[in-house]
Amino acid sequence: MINKIVAYNIAELEKKKVLTKAKNLYKSKVISQEQWQNINIIYTSKLYSPSIFIRVLFFILTLIGLSTVSGPMSLIFIDINSQSAIQIMLFITGVSTMVITDLVLIKKNNHYLSGVTEAGIYTGLSFIAFGLLAGDHINMLVYPLVGLLFSAFAAIRYLNLLALMATFIFLGWFIFQLVFSIGGTIEALLPFIFMLVFGGVYFGIKKLKIKLTNIIFENHFILGQTLALLTFYISGNYFVVRELSIELMGLNLAAQDDIPFAFLFYGFTVLIPITYIYFGVKHKSILLIRTGLLTIALSVITLKYYFSLGMPMLTITLSGAILITIAFLLVNYLKQMHNGFTTAKLLNDQWSSQNLTAIVANQTLGGNNLPETPNEDIFNGGEFGGGGAGSNF
Numbered sequence: 001m002i003n004k005i006v007a008y009n010i011a012e013l014e015k016k017k018v019l020t021k022a023k024n025l026y027k028s029k030v031i032s033q034e035q036w037q038n039i040n041i042i043y044t045s046k047l048y049s050p051s052i053f054i055r056v057l058f059f060i061l062t063l064i065g066l067s068t069v070s071g072p073m074s075l076i077f078i079d080i081n082s083q084s085a086i087q088i089m090l091f092i093t094g095v096s097t098m099v100i101t102d103l104v105l106i107k108k109n110n111h112y113l114s115g116v117t118e119a120g121i122y123t124g125l126s127f128i129a130f131g132l133l134a135g136d137h138i139n140m141l142v143y144p145l146v147g148l149l150f151s152a153f154a155a156i157r158y159l160n161l162l163a164l165m166a167t168f169i170f171l172g173w174f175i176f177q178l179v180f181s182i183g184g185t186i187e188a189l190l191p192f193i194f195m196l197v198f199g200g201v202y203f204g205i206k207k208l209k210i211k212l213t214n215i216i217f218e219n220h221f222i223l224g225q226t227l228a229l230l231t232f233y234i235s236g237n238y239f240v241v242r243e244l245s246i247e248l249m250g251l252n253l254a255a256q257d258d259i260p261f262a263f264l265f266y267g268f269t270v271l272i273p274i275t276y277i278y279f280g281v282k283h284k285s286i287l288l289i290r291t292g293l294l295t296i297a298l299s300v301i302t303l304k305y306y307f308s309l310g311m312p313m314l315t316i317t318l319s320g321a322i323l324i325t326i327a328f329l330l331v332n333y334l335k336q337m338h339n340g341f342t343t344a345k346l347l348n349d350q351w352s353s354q355n356l357t358a359i360v361a362n363q364t365l366g367g368n369n370l371p372e373t374p375n376e377d378i379f380n381g382g383e384f385g386g387g388g389a390g391s392n393f
Contacts, residue, residue, distance in 0.1 A: 094127030
């Protein structure tokens, strides 16, 4: 099923992912050089993925090449002076670009994150979308809906993380348009609708992560859960709700006035980050912990914006002193592992969360053993809370 949905060769993509993870384990001294050499031979991938600088260069050159190709095509339709002709031209150009990218670059030449593929995907889908949306009297709901469908398609079929981010943006836009097109009292429930939707997205991704354990979707799960958590928090943040109520709903508030149900949003602003931290520590999820720390910073800024002691320099100085003291005490306390937590960077990849130790041990063949470590309990207990795992290790 996955082979039909994803454009890339799944076997080659898995090889590349495992090789990248194994390289990280080797750099982290979890596996030996002999094991790394065996894995490097077994998991050599045919996928072409150059360095970031080459990708950027290829991306720019491909865009230039596509513009030179689409120019003559536009000349064919320019004399017709018809909106339908322009839509047909955009649609044909977009479909042709997608077909070449999918069948020639990806399927035949094994391009993967080469810069050329990204330029082809973005350009092709943009042309198709413009062709579909170039007509008159289109409902405003159609724009975010088309963007949502196209970006979700690119995120899944081409494993594109930027498209995944765009999917969340278009989903938020669609919710906005839907709520304001209905109008009435439902507009006042917009923050709760956002929290409900993106809370559901987070738990949906979490369940999908359990069922779909393929390593190629690991980054998608991490980014998707992070964006869902951040959007859930922002939807209940007092500053965001207050300012959007003024801008979008025309709510007239004096400086000393509060929005309706202000106590709820004050509560969300304070309690959501604490909840993230609590469950992050409880389940040893670095994703929840880091998201919680980020939202705590946003909460402090929000509360400081509305509540001030009138002594900003003293407040900043005391806050910095308290944070430094807490950080110092935690660093010293966690020099030795406590309940699965340590300050030691056990893996170079801080966001690693897949169970690759078993893969490495099984696939190196030859009966190689993992090198002994000073602390044999580092990876025991089913959970890893050191360098950055958010799940089982």
